[in-house]
Amino acid sequence: MLALTMGEPAGIGPEISALAWQALRRDGPGFVLLGDAGLxxxxxxxxxxxxxEAEAAFPEALPVLHRPLPAPVRPGRPDPANAPAVLRSIEEAVALAREGRxxxxxxxxxxxxxxxxxGFPHPGHTEFLGELAGTGVPPVMMLACPELRVVxxxxxxxxxxxxARLTPELIAEHARITHDALRRDFGIAEPRLAVAGLNPHAGEAGTxxxxxxxxxxPAVAMLRAEGIAAxxxxxxxxxxxxLARPGYDAAICLYHDQALIPIKTLDMEGGVNVTLGLSIIRTSPDHGTALDIAGTGRASPNSLIAALRLAARLAEARRNAA
Incomplete structure (x- = not known):
């Protein structure tokens, strides 16, 4: 049973959660939503x-660990008064995963x-999850779809x-964490990493x-010296x-858009955000809250469904590896 957080209650989270349950109720994976059942x-x-209890209920109804919100919810109009409940939903889900429940x-x-x-001090989910379920290495974001994985x-x-922040050590650290996750959670015995250049044509020999x-x-040289196929x-x-994508298992990219543009172009609805370097498995749909369409019935659950399916596969792979 997977734990699904509420997300921003004024966004499309409640809607796509219901649609995901409709799609998965017969063949799973099963999940329980931590949020306000009234939404x-x-x-x-x-x-x-x-x-x-959710596992038994899942085939017939969307199971919800009901956590009522303090302020009314209006689609498309977030209320900071509900922010603490949003964060508690994440904290509780992480606790359930760490306890093995x-x-x-x-x-x-x-x-x-x-x-x-x-008052939330973190840039986003990834850093917050690192605080809640870290393993001593920085949490690393991976975006994955059937055709491509990027970090x-x-x-x-x-x-x-x-x-300005880029260093050989920073690049190599992200590559090592990616390499270990590909082996442990994705079942790839000898991961192949392709490291992107920064400049056009990868600098063209300095010109x-x-x-x-x-x-x-130098980062690539460090990795190869450690036996990593980079x-x-x-x-x-x-x-x-x-033609190039079959030659590697993950691409190490140097900045946000270098990674996200290709994967969103390839598979906007099937892309999944995976946090590497945690003591638990965490995935997320590769899109935002979509406040502009919240409550209109136009939201697609496909990325959330992909995130749920991938989370179940990764959890099984990690159990088998253990």
Whole structure:
């Protein structure tokens, strides 16, 4: 049984949770929603007291660990008064997974600006989960779909600052964590990593910038010296093509858009956010709260369904590896 957090209650989370249950109720994976049962409409709801009770209820109703919200919810209009409940939903889901009562955590999208206004100190889910379920290494974001896995070394920060932060050690650290996760959770015995270059044509031997020679190439050399099958720096304009993708198991990218543009172009609805380096399995749909369409019936549950299915597969792989 997976633990699904409420996410931003004024977003599309309640709607796609109900639609995901409709799609998965017969063949699973089963999940329990931690949130306000009153926000779920259009499907039968079972208020349950535990994940164990949810498992029996799942085929006939969406099981909800009812956590009432302090403020009314208006679709598309988040209320900071509900921010503490959103965070408690994440904390409780993580606790259930750490106790072995939930196989994995799947998170509905949060509205970061609203949480920040309420005093949330983290840039997003990834860093918060690192605090709740860290293993001594930095939590790392992976975006995955059937055709591509990408890992951004820098994430939610201005591009100039992201580039200034890049070092061979930072790139190698993200690659090591990715390598270990591919072996343990994805069942890939000898992962192959492709490291993207920073400049056009990966610097073209220094004529288009020296960062690839000074920062990226040393990181690749470090990884290869450790026995990790890493290559690069690869020209970013060609490494995501259909001919190039079969040559690696994950792409290590240097900044947010370098990673997210190719995967969202390939599979916007099937992309899944996976947090690596945690003591638990955590996935999330690869989209935001979609406040503009919340409550309109236009939201697609496909990315959430993909996140639930992947979470179940990764949890099983981790159990088998253990």
């Amino acid at each position: 779920v409409s259009g499907v039968p709801v079972a208020r349950v007291a535990s994940p164990e 939930a196989g994995a955590v799947v998170t509905n999208p949060i509205q970061k600006a609203v949480l920040t206004a309420a 951004p070394v820098t994430v939610h920060e201005p591009l100039a600052r992201a580039i 288009l910038g020296h960062e690839d020679e000074a920062i990226v190439a 290559t690069g720096p690869h020209p970013p304009d060609t490494m995501f093509t259909a």
